Amino acid sequence: MTSAPYASRERTTKERILGAAEALFATHGFAGASLRQVTAAARVNLAAVNYHFGSKDKLIEEVFRRRLDELNTRRLTALGKVTGAAGTTLEDVLDAYIRPALDLSRTDGGGAAFVRVLARAYAEHNETLRRFLSENYGHVLRQFATEFARLLPGLGKEEIYWRLDIVTGALTYAMADFGVIQRKVDVTERDHREAAADHLIRFAAAGMRDPTVSHAAASH
Template sequence: MQTSQQSTKERILSAAEVLFARHGFDGASLRQLTAAAGVNLAAVNYHFGSKDRLVEEVFRRRLDELNSRRLKALARIAGHPETTLEDVLAAFIKPALELSHDGSGTLFMRVLARAFAEHDDTLRRFLSENYGHVMRQFTAEFARLLPHLSKEELYWRIDLVTGALTHAMSGFGMIQRKSDVTETMHREQTAAHLIRFSAAGLSHP
């Protein structure tokens, strides 16, 4: 019974991810969702209770693991005298790129991009309340390594780095993987370019 329930829940989440990426949060209807997932409305209500809660669970499914990886990577280097700006950026960027190239990860990145583009205050509050502590820990380490920057200037630069990462993760960019380049090689190239670019922008006088 538990396996069946889990399967139904995952099916709803996967269908929701596709529809949110394609139509946005307001544009994707529950009728479309139930048809795509092969369930009835009662199943959606049973597992999630409301559309807002469903949206939140779509994010939790991906972001809990992503930010756990990020924080573990950061914990290994935070506060050490030999830690470089590139080390911290790698802890922030590489787990995200691994997610974006993992099966439906690219699809989720488009959902994440929509969250920023659609200015949904409820969703933004959810993301801030549940994952804001991750960004605060990274910001503290960036601040330690970049003492010449004011708090406001640092926030501006981190926001731009995050935007560049979201763009790279979504697959919307001009640089597409060549046929003779593996997914792993392409991800490593993307990480190297993005870390180098971000380090230059963050450390600029």
């Protein structure tokens, strides 16, 4: 049986490695950040990384898993409260999708670096990572798409996924907080994030509701 102090040390070492990797991947990208840099920043040796993760690819996956497990649990909990209800609106479902992600990006929760890591993933087109995300979190997107299809019966499955993909892109941009609208000095980060969520939900709802279906989608 593992003693509590030993288990605590194991968690501490693993968390240090994950935190160091997240920060370095955010700054240098997946290819640019070496395991040597990670071990130096985490104050561990390479054997510790190999013990906990086995490889750099697995370390990258765990950096994502640490954040996305919590994010998608919150998303699905919020979605579960509105799924199938007669009074559910498109905004309710978008709220369940958008607001937990914007909460993740808050600096006091340590998610700001992860947002940059997420942006790196989009930019670097890492196919191994793309497969990992699809296999582990694709079911979340499918559950949201199912509820969107219920609320938007005039749209086909492909069109819904097109629109959800575009909403996700806008959400990622909002999470990065790198747009024209910057937080004013007299506005708290929480209030700024709430305003961003409200604007994005309204904007996304209008786009999702647009009855126009592209010629490409209509031809399939």
